[in-house]
Amino acid sequence: MQQPTGFDVAVVGAGPIGAATARHLADQGAHVLIVGPAEPPDYAGHDGVWSGHYDQGRLGHILEVPLVASLLAARSIRRFGELTERTGVEFTHPVHSLAVMPAALDGREPSEWFDLGRLKRNAEDVGHPVEHLSAARLRDRYPGLTFEPGHECVVQRDALIVNPRGLTAAELTAATAAGATLVRDEITAITAEGPGRRLTARSGSSWTANTVVVATGASTNAGGLLPRRLAMDTFGATVVLVEVPDPAAVELPAIMYFKQRGQKLLYGGIVMSPLRYPDGRWYIKCSGDSLLGNPLTTRDEISAWVRTGGSTDDIAPTLTLLRELLPAETAAAFGQARVRPCLVSSNHTGHPYIDHADENLIVVVEGERGVMAADELGRLTASLASTGRWSDGIPHQLFQAEWL
Numbered sequence: 596m597q598q599p600t601g602f603d604v605a606v607v608g609a610g611p612i613g614a615a616t617a618r619h620l621a622d623q624g625a626h627v628l629i630v631g632p633a634e635p636p637d638y639a640g641h642d643g644v645w646s647g648h649y650d651q652g653r654l655g656h657i658l659e660v661p662l663v664a665s666l667l668a669a670r671s672i673r674r675f676g677e678l679t680e681r682t683g684v685e686f687t688h689p690v691h692s693l694a695v696m697p698a699a700l701d702g703r704e705p706s707e708w709f710d711l712g713r714l715k716r717n718a719e720d721v722g723h724p725v726e727h728l729s730a731a732r733l734r735d736r737y738p739g740l741t742f743e744p745g746h747e748c749v750v751q752r753d754a755l756i757v758n759p760r761g762l763t764a765a766e767l768t769a770a771t772a773a774g775a776t777l778v779r780d781e782i783t784a785i786t787a788e789g790p791g792r793r794l795t796a797r798s799g800s801s802w803t804a805n806t807v808v809v810a811t812g813a814s815t816n817a818g819g820l821l822p823r824r825l826a827m828d829t830f831g832a833t834v835v836l837v838e839v840p841d842p843a844a845v846e847l848p849a850i851m852y853f854k855q856r857g858q859k860l861l862y863g864g865i866v867m868s869p870l871r872y873p874d875g876r877w878y879i880k881c882s883g884d885s886l887l888g889n890p891l892t893t894r895d896e897i898s899a900w901v902r903t904g905g906s907t908d909d910i911a912p913t914l915t916l917l918r919e920l921l922p923a924e925t926a927a928a929f930g931q932a933r934v935r936p937c938l939v940s941s942n943h944t945g946h947p948y949i950d951h952a953d954e955n956l957i958v959v960v961e962g963e964r965g966v967m968a969a970d971e972l973g974r975l976t977a978s979l980a981s982t983g984r985w986s987d988g989i990p991h992q993l994f995q996a997e998w999l
């Protein structure tokens with residue numbers, strides 16, 4: 596008879612999704628190891644993997660396409676309150692979430708993403724009341740904001756800003772309280788050993804487990820831990836932070852803004868209500884213009900990107916965007932603008948990957964909504980890892996990985 600290995604399941608990657616996977620496994624009574632580096636203190640001299648969640652705010656809403664993305668977010672978000680109660684870690688606060696875009700896209704069919712009707716129907720299908728505001732009603736409801744003429748919106752008034760660092764801390768707190776072992780290290784190899792796997796870390800430590808879950812986010816292909824490369828793209832994204840001295844003086848909901856003038860796309864990204872950052876200051880956060888302009892493939896490329904600290908070229912267009920959007924007195928009070936490096940990825944299928952790479956190696960990756968949906972993606976992955984089979988009502992086909 597083959598010998599049992601050290602852990603039932605080892606989760607590689609302690610970001611929102613890995614942490615959620617570990618906590619659901621631990622809640623089920625599994626003997627769980629979770630391994631991932633803590634957030635590095637700075638960028639200069641950085642050598643290693645990076646993450647998509649080193650920030651203070653991510654949208655948590657059900658204004659999504661396709662419908663399954665709204666459903667995953669809804670399932671996840673409804674457990675956030677219970678997670679806070681259980682751990683004492685606060686990581687959400689309420690916000691209006693607006694999806695703003697031209698009523699009709701000049702000269703082209705609306706893409707799947709930028710389609711107000713579809714966003715509204717999806718939200719309603721998962722049971723959330725949202726409202727479609729014409730350009731005139733958008734002006735009436737948010738009189739301090741100046742959107743591009745002819746732009747309309749769908750608004751979800753019970754949306755959340757989710758602090759991704761806080762969410763991760765809450766999941767890890769719950770996981771370790773339920774018996775999971777957390778180790779701060781980077782895994783460099785996963786090899787076959789007996790009926791299970793051996794994990795080896797940069798520090799030289801090593802462990803065995805019956806099943807390994809790789810939850811390493813946008814770094815997944817660069818890590819080389821899987822037998823094949825996943826069909827996904829990874830980008831070095833820049834986040835622009837614009838300081839505001841008094842957040843109470845800035846009336847700004849969270850906005851997914853697709854700003855178009857004639858045939859020209861002027862902005863396509865997220866503008867966040869003011870958030871307090873670890874330096875104690877308040878900033879409006881925007882995704883920078885170069886979001887998908889900086890493809891990265893290897894660990895060395897990721898490290899080199901992080902060391903740049905982000906693209907300062909994104910500052911000027913962001914300030915133009917905010918000066919057009921916000922009242923002149925708010926813009927006049929802007930403090931300094933800074934950039935931060937972030938990693939973002941997208942799967943070629945447009946859906947999360949939750950799948951076996953082989954018999955006892957599972958991968959989970961969601962690049963774009965992996966904070967709002969983290970707890971549900973973790974639950975689904977934990978179920979696959981502990982039982983070896985798919986048992987959810989959403990067909991597994993949707994989450995099957997595509998390999999290169």
Ligand SMILES: Cc1cc2nc3c(=O)[nH]c(=O)nc-3n(C[C@H](O)[C@H](O)[C@H](O)COP(=O)(O)OP(=O)(O)OC[C@H]3O[C@@H](n4cnc5c(N)ncnc54)[C@H](O)[C@@H]3O)c2cc1C
Pocket residue numbers: 607608609610611612613630631632644645646647648649652653654655759780781782783810811812813814818820832833834865882937938939959960961962963964965966967968
């Ligand atoms: C600018 C921007 C805006 C976004 N906006 C939103 C939003 O509004 N709402 C939303 O839901 N999502 C948003 N996202 C996406 C979201 O941040 C990601 O989907 C989410 O972070 C993915 O979580 P994860 O745990 O899979 O990956 P990550 O957060 O990247 O965490 C993966 C972890 O794995 C670790 N790791 C990597 N390699 C190894 C290794 N070899 N060994 C051990 N550990 C390893 C990393 O250090 C990291 O901590 C945004 C992303 C960006 C960049």
